[in-house]
Amino acid sequence: MKTNNQKVNEQPKCIVLNNYIIQTVDFILKEDNIDYKNTLITILKAIEHEELDEIITTIKYNDKTKYIELVKASENLSIHNDTLKNYRYGFKTRIEDDFLKLHNDAKDSLSTGDLVAFLLKQYSYYKNINSEIIVPAINLILDEIIISLKQNIPLLKQEINHQSYLPISKAIYVFLIYPKKEGMNKFKNIIRKDLDYKNNSDFQYEYFVTVDRFFRRLGLDYIPYIENMPEKHDVILAKKSNSITKSEISAIIDKDDFFNVNVPLLNYKAKDLIIVDKNIKNLNEFTHSLSIIINHFYIVNNTSKLDFDLGAVFIENITKPYPIYPDDVLIRTREILKEMFSKVDNFKLYFFYYIYEQKDFKNLPGWVNKFPPLLANYLGELDKFSQATIKKYFLPNEDNPVFNKNQKINDFIENITT
Incomplete structure (x- = not known):
């Protein structure tokens, strides 16, 4: 029996918690008479994969004989599934339980x-x-x-x-x-x-x-x-x-500029834009008519409604270095027009004919040289729609796709504007 003086001089003790890794490794490496089969069942049911992987790696490195015994125990515990042609244990393991919990949470959320x-x-x-x-x-x-x-x-x-x-x-x-x-x-x-x-x-x-x-x-x-x-x-x-x-x-x-934070023509020189006082005789009338054509083809080919005027936004963008519309409206308008120019039947034809007609009426001075590079830059790398292609719509001959098509197109424009 310890005296009171001895108890006073002793250092206080703290409990030592053995984690699964230390406890399992110590047991397998130090014990000589091991029931490998039941030992493996015990640790498979209790230990998560990361800890189990460390245990197996440590034993394999320190004692290959005992590692082989664990492999044999695993083989003896395995049951062959004839349908799936693989092996599985006949009891639930901690590894399986952890996955199933994660899987169930994922399915629910x-x-x-x-x-x-x-x-x-x-x-x-x-x-x-x-x-x-x-x-x-x-x-x-x-x-x-x-x-x-x-x-x-x-x-x-x-x-x-x-x-x-x-x-x-x-x-x-x-x-x-x-x-x-x-x-x-x-x-x-x-x-x-x-x-x-x-x-x-x-x-x-x-x-x-x-x-x-x-x-x-x-x-x-x-x-x-x-x-x-x-x-x-x-x-x-x-x-x-x-x-x-x-x-x-x-x-x-x-x-494709879906999420490009840069608005169309952001870095385009102001002098190369369409200048209202020099390049358009009647801005309001031109914007109104072009908007009718653009909006008509959009409505015919789309079910969703827009809360802005495509034609007005387009004209604003090509005439003003600092447009009044927010960036997302400018970007969205460009993306819609790119889609229409490349995929909507006849839109390109009617769009350019109206511009060609207004050019012939002397209402768009300077557009022959200004508009092709401007529109090409505005639309970006649009397939089969280069600056050279756009220039063709200003030619006064049969190389122009809208040349001598005035009657059919005028009838169309008159129908949608009345």
Whole structure:
């Protein structure tokens, strides 16, 4: 029995908590008579993957004989699944439980597209685990991921293909379910339609937040196209070389100026713009007539309404170095006109005929030289619409696509303006 003096002189003790890694490694490396099978069951049921991976690595490095015994125990505990042609344990492991909790939380909180991204990140993570001791547990997780992907891919396709309007937050999903080239076209079209619903520049911020969040959830720097194979218990993911990358998505946007913060003609010299007092005889009449033509073709080809006049915005942009309209309206007008010039039947014909007619009436002095480079710069790198192409619409001969078409076009303009 200790005296009071001895108790006073003793240092106070603190409890020592052994974590799973230290406790398990010490037990396996120090004990000689080990029931490897039951020991493996115990640690598989209790220990998470990161800790288990450290335990296995440490034992393999320090005692290969005992590591081999653990491998044998794993093989003895494994049950072969004839249908899926792989092995799994006949009991639940901590690794499986942790994944299933994450998966259930994801199903409850994420959209279909974000859930697919989550599943792909998990698939990539578990697919790259090569520890032979825990392969049976990993197989069950991979099976669960494949089943969930095969359920959600058709649902995602339905969501993308059967809605007349998709917000920008869902545009990114098309690359999961369509090959790269087709996905790029759909992506652009979804964004263009989405911008019709935007009245300010918030969509720029929304885009970058959406894309960054999606790629963080995906855990890759590219979006693999998923080939769903109903007849097989598997999914085929496109390689990076055949998939869209984050940088390529940004390049698409930058090239097409969807989210370009620079307004059209921002750096264009003021003297090279159309000068109202010198280059337009009657600004109000010209703006009114051109607006009727532009707005007519927009209304015929679009269901969404705009809260600004396309023609008025266009004329303002090409005549004023500091337009009165906000940046997002100037940018949106340019994008609509690019779409109309390249895809809307007859718009280009009627647009240029009206300008050619006004030029012939001496109402647009200086436009022959000024307008082609101005419009080419305004529209950017629009396919088959170079400065040289635009110049043809001012030629006084058959090389001009609108030459001698005055009767048909005048009738059309008269019909839509009355």
